[in-house]
Every structure is written in C-alpha cells, then in structure tokens.
Amino acid sequence: MSMLSAAEQQLSASVMGSIEEPAVVTAQRSPVPPRSDHISFLEGHNLYVWGGCQCVDGQETFLPSDEIWLYDMESGVWSLRHMGGEVPPVLSQACGAYLQGMLYIFGGCDINGHTNTMYCVDLSGVEYSWRKVTDTVGGTPSPRVRHSCWVYKNRLIYFGGYGCKTVREVNNSKSFMVDETSWTTIGSDFFQFWGWNNEVHMFEPVSATWTEPQTQGQPPEPRSSHASTTLGHKGYICGGLEMQMIDIHCLDLVTWTWTQIENQAVSHPRGRTLHTLTAISDDTLFLFGGLSTSGVVLSDGWEFDTKTREWREKDHAHKDKPRLWHSADKGRDGDVVIFGGSQTYLFVMDSVTVLRSPSQNHCADVLVFHTQPYSLSRLCEDCIGKHIFSVQEQASWLPAKLQKTIGKRISYFRANAQNIDAGS
Numbered sequence: 419m420s421m422l423s424a425a426e427q428q429l430s431a432s433v434m435g436s437i438e439e440p441a442v443v444t445a446q447r448s449p450v451p452p453r454s455d456h457i458s459f460l461e462g463h464n465l466y467v468w469g470g471c472q473c474v475d476g477q478e479t480f481l482p483s484d485e486i487w488l489y490d491m492e493s494g495v496w497s498l499r500h501m502g503g504e505v506p507p508v509l510s511q512a513c514g515a516y517l518q519g520m521l522y523i524f525g526g527c528d529i530n531g532h533t534n535t536m537y538c539v540d541l542s543g544v545e546y547s548w549r550k551v552t553d554t555v556g557g558t559p560s561p562r563v564r565h566s567c568w569v570y571k572n573r574l575i576y577f578g579g580y581g582c583k584t585v586r587e588v589n590n591s592k593s594f595m596v597d598e599t600s601w602t603t604i605g606s607d608f609f610q611f612w613g614w615n616n617e618v619h620m621f622e623p624v625s626a627t628w629t630e631p632q633t634q635g636q637p638p639e640p641r642s643s644h645a646s647t648t649l650g651h652k653g654y655i656c657g658g659l660e661m662q663m664i665d666i667h668c669l670d671l672v673t674w675t676w677t678q679i680e681n682q683a684v685s686h687p688r689g690r691t692l693h694t695l696t697a698i699s700d701d702t703l704f705l706f707g708g709l710s711t712s713g714v715v716l717s718d719g720w721e722f723d724t725k726t727r728e729w730r731e732k733d734h735a736h737k738d739k740p741r742l743w744h745s746a747d748k749g750r751d752g753d754v755v756i757f758g759g760s761q762t763y764l765f766v767m768d769s770v771t772v773l774r775s776p777s778q779n780h781c782a783d784v785l786v787f788h789t790q791p792y793s794l795s796r797l798c799e800d801c802i803g804k805h806i807f808s809v810q811e812q813a814s815w816l817p818a819k820l821q822k823t824i825g826k827r828i829s830y831f832r833a834n835a836q837n838i839d840a841g842s
Contacts, residue, residue: 452780457514458745492826494833503547511563532561556628564642568653580642614640635676645695661689694746707741803827
C-alpha cells in the first residue's frame, strides 16, 4: 500500500481526530478475525459483530463472548470493545436481535449442549455489561439452535429451529417434526427426541414475558437454518428445507395469520440453507448466498417483490464471493451489508446428528450490495474518495464538514481497495 498523500493525511486526520471511543482497545484497518455463525447488526454508521467461529491451527474455534467488534461503514476502520457483567458462555448457532439499543441473545449451543437461555447487553452507553435474563413470566421455549427472530413493536418474535423435546412434549405438539435418525436417551427413565419445529414464541422485554401466540392459516413446515426478515407488520421466512425451489412464507404480526406466497414468475432461486434475507424497501426483500441442496456454496443475489410476488435475479459485483452462514444488514441508501461467512462447507458428525457446517475457509470481508440508485451527494462523496489523487487541491478547498466526510470516504476506499469494484 502506497503512502498517503498530503491531502489524504490532512483529510483523514480531521476525521480520526474527532472519533471518541472510550472503551476501544484496538483500532486498525482489518484486524477482525474471519468468522461464520456470528451475529451482526447496523446502528447508525457502525456495523456490530459478535461471536461466531473461526479456524485456528486447522481446528474450528468459537470466538469469545466478552468482546464485540465495530466497523465504521464511513471510514472502513474496525475497533474492538470489551464486555463485562454476566458474560454468556461461548455459544454456537444462537439467535441475536437488536432492539432499542439492546442486543439480545437467545438459545444456541454451549459446552453442555442446546440451551434456551437469554442474555442481553445495553450498547447505548460507554460500558457494555451483559445481563442474564431471569425471572421471566410465561413458558420459555424449549432449547434450540439455528432459529430466527423478527423484531416488531418492542417485541422479539422467534420462529423455528432445531432442538430437543421429551416424549410428552412431542406427543402434545403439532409443531414439531422428529428427526428419526437422531433420538437419544437421557439416563434410563425417558427418551428425548431431536427435531425441527415451526413454533412462534414472543418475548416482551419490558415485562420479561414469554407467550406463544395462536396462529392462523397454514404454517410453514418445521425447519432450521432458514432466513428471515421483518417488513412492515409482517415477518418473512424462506428456505431451510431440502427443496429444489425455495419457498417463502409470511406471518402477519398483528393478526398472527400465516400466508404461503406462491411464486408468480418463471425464474426463482433454488432451494438453500444458511443464506440471508433482508428487507430493503417497503415492498422488496433481498436474498443472498447460502448452501444449495446439492452442496454448492452460492453467490447469487435475488430480489423478491412482495406486491407482485415475483423473484428477480440481480446482477452484482460479488459473484466471485460465494457465502454461507454469513450475516446481512440493511445499510445506508438501501445498501445490503454482508459480513463474514464461509466459502466452503463440510459435514460434521456430533453426538446427535450429521450437521452441515462451514469449514476452515472463513471470511472477514465486508461486501456491500447496491440495491437502488445513490443520491447525487453520495455519488460525489464516493467519486472524490475513490479519486482523491486527481482532486487533491480542490478537496482542500471544501468546507470543514465536507472535508470530514470526504476524509472518511478516502479511508473507506483505501481499507477496502481489494473489494471495491471499479465500476460500482
């Protein structure tokens, strides 16, 4: 990497000198460890990344739960912050949700197996302190992994997942599909069955109350490793099944009515798991990547129009970057921000069943998908940031506020030089 020009140094210095991160222990260009199976969300211009697994000396290792990484989408700089309090155990396949400054973690696997414990941490202050959520009201969902969550009106609404139930629970449930190959005994008194569910559970943080809404309509088949997103007052899910064509369903979060959406177009995405679905406008969803039913890691991107109920494949600059078990968040100007994931997968046998899992080829890059035209001001910012060598003198004439913005764009494009397509 070449040395910064005088103009770049001046502009970048004006930016970096204004950043206040009292709890930051690291601030570099790209120190974040590659990972899959993590949790992320965007708040303002910061992408937060917590947990996940990485490869160390050829072995899959889960990342610590007492730290969280922040990526400044404007400057392209990563920073690391420590977390204290009642720190969760190291978890895999957990479900995270962000609501009003709080990150909630529910379920997942720890060293003792599947869990149904919830932890939360307030990320709006200076100190990040975890708290185990206890003394809840209502029935807590059974232990599970690879489930999903919709956030709607100060509520966390969980769907699906893979986990275990007792014989009595299985006999009393119409929402659980037993995995016939993976049951196991506990002690010598009773059986415990493993399988998939299509249950809907709602948690209200203000009252710490769990409820199981009574849904109407035809629910989706039980599943895990699917993708979900909230759009308006509806929660959407798709995939997670061994099907040639992807299915898509929505749950009205006011009337609790399920609707299966029939595809109205000839073209459609193939079936997949471990992919992402992101709401990008009032009537559009964006699907990316995942693992096909034939074991291929995918890099295709699709838009789903919820009004016409049609899929449209979208051309993009990241077709050479297949991903599964990555994260996706809606960013500025309708962008979709993809982080991490794996480019390959392998089969892992555990004490319960055969699981598909990302392999050692984890990723740490941030992919940005442009889903709509940028504003003129955004185009100008990006153009100057990319081509600062051609406009160094003119950039120095800009007002201080604009210099700060341009300085961040310079930093961003330099930090992501290998990932930015020249024509984007």
